[in-house]
Amino acid sequence: MRMKAAIMFEQGRPRPYAGSLPLVVEEVELDPPGPGEVLLEIAAAGLCHSDLSAIEGIRPRPLPIVIGHEGAGIVRELGEGVDDLRPGDHVVTVFVTSCGHCRYCVRGRPNICPSGFAARNAGTLMSGAKRISRLNGERINHGSGLSLFAQYAVVSRRAMVRIDPEVPLEDAAIFGCAVMTGAGAVLNTAGMQTGDSIAVVGLGGVGMNALFAAVAGGAERIVAVDANPEKLGLARQWGATDTFLATDADCAAEVREATGGGLDTVIETAGNIRAMELAYAITARGGSVVSAGLPAAGAEFSYQHAQLVSDEKSILGSYMGSCVPERDIPRFLGLYKRGKLPVERLKSGFIALEGINAGFDRLAEGSVLRQVLRPNG
Template sequence: MRIKAAVLYQQGLPRPYAETRPMVVEEVELDPPGPGELLIEVAAAGLCHSDLSTIENQRPRPLPIVIGHEGAGIVREVGQGITDLKPGDHVITVFAPSCGNCRYCVRGRPNICPTGNAARAAGQLPTGTKRLKRLDGTPINHNSGLSLYAQFAVVARRSCVKIDKDIPLDDAAIFGCAVMTGAGAVLNTAGIKAGEEVAIIGLGGVGMNALFGAVAAGAERIIAIDTNPRKLEMAKQWGATDVFLAGNDDCAAAVRDATDGGVDKVVETAGSIPAMQLALAITARGGETISAGLPNIRAEVSYLHASLVSEERSIRGSYMGSCVPERDLPRLLGLYRRGKLPVDRLKTSHITFDQINEGFDLLSDGAVLRQMLRPNG
């Protein structure tokens, strides 16, 4: 079938993207789903920093490619072997597909299953296929087994989770990345419980969901840190007890002074080395530093190893919020229904294909939280 999609042909083009147009909106061919695959109509897809980093060439990908990894949609066709989904079902997509059989999956850690990395590197679906191509027959690569900046997408069965139809799909889409990554980092990786304290560095879509997660968990003290004063004001309105403006040498000292030497659990969501350095600097003795932000693949950070040992500190990564999507998405959606994860507040605007390049300019400027692409209008 012919569909409209935003195709990335070249990474690393300079800004403004409104002029250089890295995303080319055009008609492409989408083959029908094969065994273990399904066709979904994309209802909404978020513009996320991970997609921006692909445009920036922070993480090289095979080209050409249709990116977009955070979304929700409606099942329109199911391939051979799929019996638990049917046309008309609503689903949230999962950007880290898993095999269900490896040692990571059977231990309840499907988010780090090697299947996703292998498929991502090859630009394939987890089934080992490519379903996108240009009108001249040239193959187009998939992104994270999804490629949601398109009107329709063919995805593997394990790349989506069925949800109830009463949940607005443009709210549901945010759960596909920002909620699982942010709230999951707080609830799963950090394991924040009522009465504890946590600092969150970086208040984009992921960071704000980490804030929501901390509020939902009943954290006694929630410290929000960002370089953008406007986002700090939002964080105060949404549950932060303390806010600090980053970007100056005094920030770390101010946080340590205000917290009697540091914070027990610090969650970094900005995906930058300065943010991670700040996270390490404000972590208390015996505390835990958790990074949920993805920087450039070649970025490195250093720490004093003797202090790590003598102060019994921990440093952990958190990928997709340490989530098991089939387990955690229903739980997170339950919090949403009770008003504990108000993701609708994060939606800055709805955009069309014609606005997608300008949308990534706004995201790069830090001027927005979540813009939602509606590929079908």
């Protein structure tokens, strides 16, 4: 079938993207789903900082490629062997396609399944196939096994979770990355307990979901840290008990003084080393810093090892919020239905495919939380 997709042919083009056009909207051919695959009509896809990192060239990708890894859609066609879905089902996509049988999957850690990472690096689906091609026959790589910046996508059955059709798909899309990563970092990786004190460093879509989860989980004190005063204002409205401007020279000292030595748990979602250093500095003795942000490949974080030991701090990585999607997406959607994860507040506007480059300009400026792409109008 023919459809429109936003293709990236080159990484590292300069801003403004509305002029340099790192994503080029073209008509392409999409093959039908193969065994174990599903054709989705993409209802909504979020513009995420991970996508921006790919555009910037911070995270290399095989080219040309259709990126987009956070979304929701409607099942339109089933490949051979897919018998647990029906056309018309609503699904949230998952950006790590797990095999289901490796040592990580069987231990409940499908988010770090090596098979999914290998397919991502190769720009293929889990089957090894590439289902998108230009009209001249040139094959296009798949981004995260999904390629959601398009009207339709063929993806592995293991890259989606069926959801309640009453959930608006434009809200459901945000669960595909921002909710799993942010809420999962708090509730899964950190294992936050009721009454804990917690800080969130970086208040993008992921950070705000970490804030929502801290509120829902009953944290006693919630500190929000960001370089944008407007986002700090939103954080106060949405449950933060204290806010601090990250650009203040004495920010770490101010947080430690205000909290009696730091926080039990600190969630870093900004994806840069300066933010990680701040997060570590405001973690209390015996506390944990959880990093859910992805910095540039090769970036290094250092600490005084003796202090790590004597203070009994923990440093934890959190990829996809340590989520088991089949377990956690329904769980988080349940919180959303009860008003505990109000992700609808994060939507900063809707865009069409033709406006996608300007959308990434706004994301790079830090003026938005979550813009939602409607590729089919």
